[in-house]
Amino acid sequence: MLDEYDFSNARPNPYAKKLKKQITINIDADTVDFFKAQAASSGIPYQTLINLYLADCAENDRHLTLKWA
Numbered sequence: 579m580l581d582e583y584d585f586s587n588a589r590p591n592p593y594a595k596k597l598k599k600q601i602t603i604n605i606d607a608d609t610v611d612f613f614k615a616q617a618a619s620s621g622i623p624y625q626t627l628i629n630l631y632l633a634d635c636a637e638n639d640r641h642l643t644l645k646w647a
Contacts, residue, residue: 598629 610624617624634640 605628613624613627616622616627620627622630
């Protein structure tokens with residue numbers, strides 16, 4: 579390993595804006611099963627599908643509307 583490295587030709591990480599943050603979240607088993615079934619048919623990991631869905635909601639500024647019976 580070198581004592582010094584030359585970063586004069588380095589460029590910014592193009593993926594730095596999309597870094598993920600690990601969290602712990604409780605999700606109903608039925609919901610997880612739904613996304614796992616979607617993952618099986620699409621070939622995309624279920625956690626990625628959940629992230630894509632939530633990212634779409636955030637990007638399109640979707641707001642949840644609940645009506646209690």
